[in-house]
Amino acid sequence: MAQRRTASRTGGFGSLYRGREGQWSWLAHRVTGVGIILFLFAHVVDTALVGWGPSAYNRVVSVYKNPPIRLLELVLVGMVIYHALNGVRIMVIDFWPKANDWNRQLVYGTVLLFGLGMIPITYFIVKPIFVKYF
Amino acid sequence: MAIEAGRRAGSVHRADSLGTGAPRRAGRGRPTRAGEFWWWIFMRVSGLILLVLAVGHVLIMHVFGGGVDRVNFGFVALRWQSPFWRTWDWLMLSLALVHGINGLRVITLDYVRRPGVRIATNWFFATAGALAFGLGSIVVFTFDPCKWPGTVGIHC
Numbered sequence: 665m666a667q668r669r670t671a672s673r674t675g676g677f678g679s680l681y682r683g684r685e686g687q688w689s690w691l692a693h694r695v696t697g698v699g700i701i702l703f704l705f706a707h708v709v710d711t712a713l714v715g716w717g718p719s720a721y722n723r724v725v726s727v728y729k730n731p732p733i734r735l736l737e738l739v740l741v742g743m744v745i746y747h748a749l750n751g752v753r754i755m756v757i758d759f760w761p762k763a764n765d766w767n768r769q770l771v772y773g774t775v776l777l778f779g780l781g782m783i784p785i786t787y788f789i790v791k792p793i794f795v796k797y798f
Numbered sequence: 799m800a801i802e803a804g805r806r807a808g809s810v811h812r813a814d815s816l817g818t819g820a821p822r823r824a825g826r827g828r829p830t831r832a833g834e835f836w837w838w839i840f841m842r843v844s845g846l847i848l849l850v851l852a853v854g855h856v857l858i859m860h861v862f863g864g865g866v867d868r869v870n871f872g873f874v875a876l877r878w879q880s881p882f883w884r885t886w887d888w889l890m891l892s893l894a895l896v897h898g899i900n901g902l903r904v905i906t907l908d909y910v911r912r913p914g915v916r917i918a919t920n921w922f923f924a925t926a927g928a929l930a931f932g933l934g935s936i937v938v939f940t941f942d943p944c945k946w947p948g949t950v951g952i953h954c
Contacts, residue, residue, distance in 0.1 A: 694905060701898030708891065708930040715937040717946050718871035728866040737860060744856050751845045758842065788861045 685771040693750050696743040703740055731793045738789045745781055749774050837900055844893045851890040872950050875943035879952070884938050891934045899927040 714721045727733060753774045757763045763770060860866060877883050902923050910916040944954035 697898065697901045698905065701894075701902060704894055704898060705926060705930055708895075708934045712933050712937045714871060714874050715941055718949070721871045721874070725866070725869055728869070734866075737866065741856050741860050744852055748845075748849050748853050751849065755842055755845070785857075785861050788865060792865060792867055 685768045689750055689753070689771045689774065693747060693754070696747040696750075699740070699743050700747060731797060734789060734793055738786060741785055741789065742778075742782055745785070746774075746778050749778050749781075841897060841900065844897045848890065848893055848897060851886060852894060855886075855890060871943075871946075872952075874941075875949050876951050878938075878941055878943075888935060888938045891938070892931060895927045895931050899923050 710724045710727075713724050728737065753770050756770065757767065859869065878887075903920050906916050906919050910919055943949045943952045947954060
């Protein structure tokens, strides 16, 4: 057991996906991808209501303006941004195999870019809650 | 020598795509190797396009310029006056659905081990995707704000 853990920590089963950064970024890519496609199904239906006129559409988009839903919106936007940035990392490794040696650094770079990007995004999405309710 | 002959005949590689040397079973469909290659390409090409379309959409609609507070029927009516945004939204709809549903198919390969259940799951998502694609396409291309006169900024 201990041996297995050590092996997985040092990437003994292959450095790209088993354990540590590669595995976590793979898992996050998967989870965010599933989250986005499931939301997309709902979003196609709510947007389609625009074809049923102002009262139907305005009523359904008012859901998005609820404060708790805004936090879910922030999560959704974060999922899209992460999935996009991590997708770029995957493509860099696919088309430039030497980048594989720098996978850890690329993962941290992706997370850093994501974190920096989410600062202004969080500000813009969360601010209206405070402006409206406090 | 046999490989060369097979290349010319265009069959040996496909018949033994796993390289096990086992003969191809009768009645089995065309091996998916070539198919998986094109799906792999598609995920990357659509991913790059969605990098612009979906990230752009999220930043325009949810982050900058007022976010969801300004989104209502009138906003969409004005926005869809332009064929540019209708094309953007339709292309994003199509690519995101295919990209996402293929992603789900790849995931079911890992977690849904019984082939019958997996095929049923994939058909379920494919059908849901086809319905979403049909509904979204009809609305994007047939939307006409003049059905509701008096929409601000729309001249009918």
